[in-house]
Amino acid sequence: TAIVITEQPVSVSVPVGYSFTLRCRAEGRTSLQYQWFCQHQSVCHQIPGATKQDLPITAQQTQLYTCRINDLNRNAIFSDWVKVEVHQCVARGLPPRLWQGEPVIVLNPTEQRVEVGKPLQLQCAAMGVPAPSYQWYRNGNLLEHQKKKKLWITHAKISDSGTYLCCASNSHGEHWTNAVDIHIEGGETFPPAERLQLCHLVFLLATGKIALLVGNNRYQHHPNLMAPVTDVFELSRLLEQLGFQVVSLLD
Numbered sequence: 001t002a003i004v005i006t007e008q009p010v011s012v013s014v015p016v017g018y019s020f021t022l023r024c025r026a027e028g029r030t031s032l033q034y035q036w037f038c039q040h041q042s043v044c045h046q047i048p049g050a051t052k053q054d055l056p057i058t059a060q061q062t063q064l065y066t067c068r069i070n071d072l073n074r075n076a077i078f079s080d081w082v083k084v085e086v087h088q089c090v091a092r093g094l095p096p097r098l099w100q101g102e103p104v105i106v107l108n109p110t111e112q113r114v115e116v117g118k119p120l121q122l123q124c125a126a127m128g129v130p131a132p133s134y135q136w137y138r139n140g141n142l143l144e145h146q147k148k149k150k151l152w153i154t155h156a157k158i159s160d161s162g163t164y165l166c167c168a169s170n171s172h173g174e175h176w177t178n179a180v181d182i183h184i185e186g187g188e189t190f191p192p193a194e195r196l197q198l199c200h201l202v203f204l205l206a207t208g209k210i211a212l213l214v215g216n217n218r219y220q221h222h223p224n225l226m227a228p229v230t231d232v233f234e235l236s237r238l239l240e241q242l243g244f245q246v247v248s249l250l251d
Contacts, residue, residue, distance in 0.1 A: 002075040003028040009067065011131040013085040014059045015095065020129060022055040024067040024079050032069050039064040039081075059086045087127055101129030102172035109164060113183045114156045120184070122151040124177045126168035133169055138162045156184045211235075211244040 007025035014020060026032055036050035040063045047055070055065070062085050070076035087106050095104045107125035114120050126132045136146035139162040143151070153160055165179040213235055215228030236246045 003069055003071055003077045005079055008080045009082045011082040012129045013127045013131040015089045016059055016086050018059045020057060022065055024053055026069045028071045030072040032071055035068045037066050062086045100172055103128040103132040103168040103170055103175040105175050105177050108178040109180045111180045115186050116184055117155050120153040120156040122164055124166045125149055128170045130170050134166055136166045138164050158184050160184050209244045211239040211246045213248045
């Protein structure tokens, strides 16, 4: 309680060569001294001459920063660690000349086709001062726990198919990535109860002729169909007349 930080530095995400200032403010019972530190690739070191409340930076590489504040009674406290993320941007990704720190998308997610059960990873990135926060959406619906630059699904399901996009936002505004279609393909399609029923039938009738008929009425991106019900019924009658044991499933 001898030293209280009243203004913490904030993380930023900027293009290489961009100049800005990290700020830290504190109050104490005696006069205070400031010292800034940076960390790159797990190596932390004191920044020579960085002994003021403000730290001017010209962005060159992504690093972490913190400020130590101490008083004359040997009390000391460190600010939050903040990240200065530096983007080696292509020209069209650079912010406008009068950029005020609003989010600018520099990496859009890409369309993917993923097998059921395999990992799905989508990635985006945006510049901003302060650094933007992220929120992913699928088919226009907010994904509650997907709030990072990388969207990660360990085992993709058919229901994970859809159109994805991400919103990057900070105190100056928001910017949306491009929308991309994600296709989850293959995998087991039968519900557990029907799968068990089918296995029993296959074992019982293994020596005979078996016809498996599957009629799909409902599709995610197509109106419901009526013909498959009739088709399965007609084919079942025909195949039974030909001596087949018929297993019929819908959807």
